[in-house]
């Protein structure tokens with residue numbers, strides 16, 4: 001007999017109120033109940049003489065609705081449960097997303113994704129399974145305020161069928177630590193988890209968020225064996241957002257109206273593309289001259305250093321950054337799930353660009369349901385081209401120091 005305390009099942013008890021596990025039994029039984037209820041209703045509706053085929057002139061009019069309103073709804077015609085969970089109606093494909101690493105970044109992304117309603121299922125995977133379970137429970141309790149979404153804790157086999165697996169597992173950046181200093185610890189973690197994800201889901205897209213994101217994206221491309229079209233990192237999506245925000249503050253316009261990119265490494269060697277930055281197609285020098293806004297080299301240096309060093313500033317105050325990167329991951333997920341062909345500065349395997357080869361770094365990239373459609377090869381100023389080449393050199397040196405580089409030829 002089940003033990004109930006004060007009429008309630010103890011926390012963690014095996015049935016009913018227990019944490020959502022990888023197979024989401026509670027969600028599955030709710031789904032089954034909904035289907036059974038629907039079938040019962042459909043059967044009784046079919047036996048009901050008041051429900052008639054469209055266009056039957058002999059049918060008694062049971063309501064004074066116009067004829068068009070009496071057209072049977074889809075479920076009655078097909079016998080299909082009309083209340084069953086639908087795949088994404090934009091693409092007709094399932095919208096399961098797996099998140100590996102449910103710390104601050106992974107769980108904030110899961111929350112953002114659940115609020116957006118674009119995923120039908122979210123699976124949370126973490127070395128600390130209890131944490132993943134706790135996050136799943138907390139998120140499930142927000143579902144009634146948002147959108148129907150199956151959320152559960154799982155293991156790597158649950159990556160199967162996910163349109164996207166986001167990896168945010170690893171150790172975070174410590175105050176004063178560079179992203180590249182994190183590499184050895186996180187590379188070892190990735191060598192453990194990436195083959196498991198690829199084995200469970202050879203068809204899906206992998207998006208890396210863990211730092212140093214460019215090097216770990218490279219390791220993921222190599223360790224997964226997946227097409228580089230379907231493996232990429234969040235790269236400078238966050239730095240680009242920060243740059244647009246800092247510029248918008250200076251220019252006095254909505255950040256969404258500022259078109260500017262940070263390219264190269266997500267880190268200290270990243271490169272602001274000043275030469276192509278614009279508002280409504282006006283390059284910044286013209287926009288500023290027209291509007292009486294200063295744009296001296298000092299101002300530009302201040303805006304860029306605030307962009308580049310933002311993570312250090314935030315980490316020194318609150319210990320981690322997660323809201324903005326989660327919003328960036330959300331934007332990537334939306335571009336994929338909604339098949340949007342959105343241009344995003346993400347990190348991918350680059351070949352033959354200003355002499356750069358076989359390294360992952362960020363350039364504006366068209367992202368769709370298939371992953372990377374194409375990388376946009378910007379026409380850079382000589383200074384910017386030098387900058388992105390030296391970013392590639394920094395990354396290449398790290399990759400080689402890990403013994404992760406491709407064999408020549």
Ligand SMILES: NC(=O)c1ccc[n+]([C@@H]2O[C@H](COP(=O)([O-])OP(=O)(O)OC[C@H]3O[C@@H](n4cnc5c(N)ncnc54)[C@H](O)[C@@H]3O)[C@@H](O)[C@H]2O)c1
Nearest residue numbers: 101102103104105126127169170172173209210211238325
């Ligand atoms: N790309 C970006 O723009 C960006 C921005 C912010 C943070 N980050 C990076 O994201 C990563 C995660 O940051 P966070 O703040 O969420 O850290 P966190 O410590 O809060 O979470 C990391 C999670 O990974 C889990 N984990 C560790 N090893 C694992 C393994 N082998 N398998 C599965 N799970 C494992 C931990 O249990 C933990 O829950 C860090 O590397 C951080 O630097 C990237």
